[in-house]
Amino acid sequence: MYTRAQVLLWTAQRASAVVLAVCVIIHLVTIIYAIRNGITAAEILGRTRGSYAWCGFYAIFVAAVAVHAPIGLRSVLAETLNWRGAGLDLTVLATGLALALWGFRAVYAVFV
Amino acid sequence: MKSDFRARNHPAYWAFLAHRVSGVLLSLFLPLHFWALGRALQGEAGLDAFLRWSEQPLVKFAETVLVLLLAAHLTGGLRLLALEFLAWRDWHKSLLALAAGVTLAAGLAFLLNVI
Numbered sequence: 498m499y500t501r502a503q504v505l506l507w508t509a510q511r512a513s514a515v516v517l518a519v520c521v522i523i524h525l526v527t528i529i530y531a532i533r534n535g536i537t538a539a540e541i542l543g544r545t546r547g548s549y550a551w552c553g554f555y556a557i558f559v560a561a562v563a564v565h566a567p568i569g570l571r572s573v574l575a576e577t578l579n580w581r582g583a584g585l586d587l588t589v590l591a592t593g594l595a596l597a598l599w600g601f602r603a604v605y606a607v608f609v
Numbered sequence: 610m611k612s613d614f615r616a617r618n619h620p621a622y623w624a625f626l627a628h629r630v631s632g633v634l635l636s637l638f639l640p641l642h643f644w645a646l647g648r649a650l651q652g653e654a655g656l657d658a659f660l661r662w663s664e665q666p667l668v669k670f671a672e673t674v675l676v677l678l679l680a681a682h683l684t685g686g687l688r689l690l691a692l693e694f695l696a697w698r699d700w701h702k703s704l705l706a707l708a709a710g711v712t713l714a715a716g717l718a719f720l721l722n723v724i
Contacts (some may be wrong), residue, residue, distance in 0.1 A: 511690065514686050515690065517683075521683045522683070529718045529722055532723050533722040535664075537657060538649065541649075569633075573629055573633060596640075596643075602643065602650075603642075603643040605650075606646055607646055
């Protein structure tokens with residue numbers, strides 16, 4: 498792979514990691530707080546339905562995950578299985594797109 | 610020179626392995642997580658059915674493991690960012706212990722609230 502592409506992937510991995518660090522801290526605190534008396538659909542949807550703030554937060558979360566996870570998996574697959582080339586790049590791209598679509602569907606589901 | 614297990618048996622190597630394993634497992638979990646939340650498209654009842662299923666002790670245990678994995682990947686990632694982007698300081702050597710401590714605290718906080 499061209500050096501420029503490697504640098505781009507490295508930068509995207511670190512930039513998405515910084516966004517995810519903030520998102521995961523908020524997510525963990527929310528989970529631990531919300532679970533304390535058991536959790537119901539009414540409780541979750543009461544917080545997220547119609548809330549542009551939560552919708553925006555989860556949309557950013559999903560976008561960062563869809564960038565971060567496939568690049569990480571790409572490194573693991575390349576270094577563990579010695580898999581290189583277009584096949585790996587296409588698999589990683591498809592994984593990112595699937596995660597983004599599946600994730601945005603989930604964000605939409607708890608917003609509407 | 611080929612490195613054997615003794616060369617790898619140090620905290621930084623285990624941190625590297627924990628970061629990789631937690632990342633892969635979290636990636637595998639994501640589709641299931643998105644599918645579960647997507648059940649809200651069928652209304653509150655659809656999501657509630659899933660949440661009732663998740664009340665089983667084994668599922669709660671799995672959720673606790675997931676929280677540990679997420680916290681481990683977060684703290685391990687923050688450690689890597691500090692090592693890569695900040696000028697070296699002596700306290701960076703303590704980041705591994707700090708990461709492990711915060712991970713365990715997050716796991717325990719979740720476990721105490723979920724049971």
